[in-house]
Amino acid sequence: MQESFRIYPRPELQVSDEEVKKVSEILSNSMFLTMASACKTKAKKNEILMQEFLYFLRQKQLLRRYFGGSAAEGTELSTSDTDKMIVGPYIHVCFNPKDGENVTGHTFLVDTRDSSQGYGKLVLLTSDSSILTIFDKNGCPMKDMIEENEEGEKLLPSEKVVEFWRKFLEKRQTATGPPKTHQHGPCATAVTKDPSGYIKKEVGGVLEQDFAHGLPFCRMPFEGEEWLRERENFIWPSMNTLERIKMLDCHVVAVGDKTSQHSSIEWRISYLLWERELVWSFNDVQLHCFVLLKSLLKKFIHPIVPEELSSYHMKTVVFWEFENTTESFWRRENLITLLRNCLLRLQKSIKYLDLKHFIDRSRNLFLGRMVDPGIKDELIEIIEDIIKNILVKSMQCIDDIDLATTWQNSHGNVEEFLQKCRNDHKRNITTDVEESRHSVELYYNGQASWLINVDNVLANPGMLNKYQKAFEDKTRTKDFDEDFLQSVAMYVNMRSALIQVKEMLQLKNDAVTDEHFKKLVITMNENSDIDAISGKLYVVTALLVFDKRDEASSRIKGIFSSSESCRKYVYTGLCSTCKTIEVARQTMVQVKGFPKTENLLVAHDMIFAKEDISLLPAALKFECLVDRAFLVHPAVYALYLRVLCSKLDEKMKNIDHLKRAVIECEGTNHNYRHFNILGYCYYEVRYFDLAYECYSASISQTAQDGRPNAAILMLLTLLFTVRENIM
Template sequence: MFQQPGYIEYVSWRLSEVFADIGVDERIVLKRRRTWLLMASMATLSSQLKDENGSVYFLGSQCEGTTTPGLKSDIDQLLFYNDFNLIQNWADWEPGVCNYLMIQDETVSPGYCLLQRLRNDAPLPGNDVPDQYHFRDRTGRILLNNILMSAVAADAYEGGVRHGPAYTKQGRPGLLDTDIVFAFPCKSWPLPARQWLDQQGAGQWPSADMRKYCSSNGCFVVGVGCKGSENEELEWRISTSLAERCLMYNLNITQIQCYVLMKMILKTFIKPHFEDVISSFMCKTVLFHCIANTYSHVWRENNLLVCLSLCLSVLYNNILHENCPHFIIPGNNLMRGHIPHESKPYILEILQYIIKSEGRAILEIECDCLFDRLHLKLSDFLSFKINDIISGHLLLTTALEVDKNLLEYLLLTRNRSYKEAIQQLLRGIIKLVIISNQCQGLDKTACSLLAPWFCTTLGSVLASLSIHQCNAISADALTLISLGLNTDVSSCKLKLASMLYCIGDTQRTEVVLRDIEANYDPNIVEPVCRCHDYIEQARKRRFCAKCDNHNEEAIKYTTAFCVKFLPCEINCVPYELRQEMYRSTQEDLAFRGRHDDWMDLAVVDSLPYFYFLQYKTYNNLRRHEDKQRALSNLVRTIDQEPNIGHRETALNLLGQCMEQEDRTVVALRCYSLSLSVRERNNAAKIHICRLFSNIISNQ
């Protein structure tokens, strides 16, 4: 079939169009990259705000933009602390920090190193074994055992599973798992990779500028030894992940599509039978070698099938000889110990079948409905694009990271006095301003996304204090609150409405609520909550469509964060919601998880809280029809909105509204439903006890 004139070009074009439909085109790839780079900036910023001397990188398929919804690629996160100084040259030793010398001699597997502990007061070898993670070898060197990283990961992420150097953290229901790698940074380029900086193949790739950039970013070491090595627990793998990310960022769209297609083939034909034998990183390495040794004009969209055949042929040859040299450190054979003797003939047979099929095997790929989409393309029908859905997912990923970082910082102040909370929040704002003035690009964007939330929270704390003192809201509080009113559609405005309601300013409360209603389109706006894990449903089509043409700025008019009140904001919280701060009995506390500290706050989803405040406000204004409309909307929202993170709290508010309506039986039903959502650590127990007490008293 390859011999038919124009066949390769025609099918390659159509296949490239299919990839564009499922989010593998230049625009969506760049959108993915921006999202995950911004996520890394926010995560690192959050670490700095908590005075942790660490940095975060997102790597792998999600950050590269080399995935699709059907591939369901994990999130790869690399964390490191800057308190360690790894050196390859004694001249790089630094006083006052933990220095380790990277030993890379003939006793160490290629691509790995030993870490020798050095003294922190002089550039000399360490003499003492400080803890159980260090070992004195036969020559007297104090070496660091790589099980340290497992201990660090296990302490940080309870319940995770180790897989190589990564520690897999179970994702929220319906979301992706995260592979977390703890690493030590080394500022200098690894010695075994020095030769790579001067090599150049037929493809003139990577360019001299790319190699220079790669070498300037140094490397990492991660806690895993070479499989089968006699020093497996003492060896540390040298990682050039930032250099590899640079290479991926410099691929053209055909090269990216070829890599994604290889991963789909892996998922369809290899992994169901031989789960961990061939990795996507091996496929990426094969792609790098092919690009470096092939003229650049080969990599074009109408030649995608030929490019795929080339890569699969190289992969076949690698498996045949059980040797896949690392692209940057060629001495490191990625397939060493990975190809079981009994599996090898079958894997080769599968690859040979795909190569000889001249593209027909692609029609067997069910991932992302590739077969159906390609069939429709070849039949000259248009297939449905999912770029909107991908864009919506990326925006929500960013919004959830904002919410996560905000919550983590708020929890630092949850048990503080007014004075301490104000100082803590002010310190965070000042630090954000300083960092913002010193950075640019996405780092500055990260600061601009977080700072307004801090301002609103500080303003609310100041308002709570002034309400406590004189039942009024200070000018400073209002100024700070105003700085964050446009963070999202509703949550910060709801805080303003809430505090106005608490001082009895019903008219201004109604004005703020009217403004929220004008901007909150339930057909577009999506709830955002990172307080706890819950099963999330598919997002609204119009929300996703809105996100497709925007980046993180769309958070302002397409998302509604849950509303969080610290205990020191209690005077800005209506009585009905205050009970959420006391949801846990002494017995309930034992059933909290390590990530349940949010339960010390009063937290409620925006839309139910909006309708609750409307109900209370219209009741005070004696606008009966508007009050009943708000109550009906509250009922409908609880019943029909699929992505409410705090449904039990919304039901508790509804129950209290029903009590006010003298509908006692319905109120009790609301509290019972609330307990069915969250059996323990639920303020519904307080409401039920109070309700029964009132019934008995009235009798």
């Protein structure tokens, strides 16, 4: 193991090594709460693996879609895109013809002659025209994808495959129309807008998704086998991580070496799944170092030299640094030193134009880059400046907590900086974050399962049934954390039961319907622990639609009752910026920040689809008319249901509680819908002026971005009612 570099601070700041450690802890704590953590990465792993598993089921277990890059790793920045690799059946590659002898479909030999390390041409080895590939099934026969060269070899050109995917994506319909497409390395990139802000956290935000086509190896490449053998001499990655990696495929992706004359027909060997697993194994500080390095690249290097360095180079640098640093050194107080080490390694790699691929160690990632010596020298100077100002530069990379201004106001005095951090920042960034770890872990785990549920709300009964059967097969679900799998499975069961409730509304045999409904309520009760609140509210929704008002009212009271003086939940959704829901004195209150008590549970947003119109109470029927699917904050929905269940003399008091919850949700992209619910409550008790104010407030929130808003329909209903009363 190499010795860790020592930081030599700038003389004018007079920052000692011990003071650097204190600042490092502040940086690490801040990143834990806002940007990256092992909690987040672990949850992201569950979410991504589940998305891939359900996609495989939807595609009749033929087509796979893998997620890569920062969005899959849990290390994304605000500018990060989504990377996807599509892997179809019946096309494989190999280095040795013997490895492809018993493979069904089409097999290609990876010919690395005349190619740089890590690249090769795909020469057709065996082909079965009776077996249809993804190309055949989408109007482009396999025989038309293959070209013959001067030597008579039949090749699969990478350029042709990328063009196939670009045209394929052009034909897709999204919520905002067909995407714009272009080629980006091995990917066909689809550019769309995020209409609801679920992904980019911004309504109408530009959403770029890179689709690469991957072909799996019949057998692991030699370089991969060699890398695994050598890992026995290193502490990182752990043996558990290596065992998982051994089970994962390697691929070739459709991109050639830009310096090659044969670039259009070359493919690149990819270890995407291996590298993803490595990042998923990072601890907090390793993640903080990686994310800071990427952020420094985006903020301080790309504005000056935009093309030469990528996030993948940063990932490779930290892989090498982690391998060569003792495990005990990856601690919060050493973050700045570790980051500096990575920058020095990057600087040295640029100087000698040599950055080896972490797995395929014969491949130089800087081959063909920085051919202009002036650019190389400029990069070295930029990195040198970052190293000299590493404290303030790192602080400028922190999201949501303005450490840079605090540092500036402290005039570089560390003790004054620490005191200001204690006094000026609401979040607890000066003490050990371990007291917040449980809440943060719950938040990300809950958010991961809820995001899967957002997708599943649109699944039809047949697909939900497929999911249910797959979840029962423990051999197929062993990679998921048990609590995460249980939450997702419960939502699928709940969703299936709600669809049956909708179907029962159409039956006319009251005796049969009532008996069946009782059984469904039992099923829903058994699956109501999706989270602490939303699962129970789905059951109340079903009870109300069947006019079981007394039972619904009793259950609502149970949700607002507590044996404790105040019960707290970690809120995981998008409808409020508050991360805590407190239940006390028969109401729900939202609070900023994470709760720090023990025995916490999570609370998800309610998720409904337009097909639920017959199931939902009146205010939400309007929402079904304008949105394919939508969210409602659990506190808002619970208080709305209590308004519906309350007697006339209690209605206004409960509407006041609802109004408070709506106000507490201000500042998100979804609060307009809450104003619609509140407005409809005022409408039903004939407070028409207050209803009008709510609808107007709702419309003002969506007027600029043009989102469909049910407030228009509700306002028309209100005006019609007022007109009828006048006449």
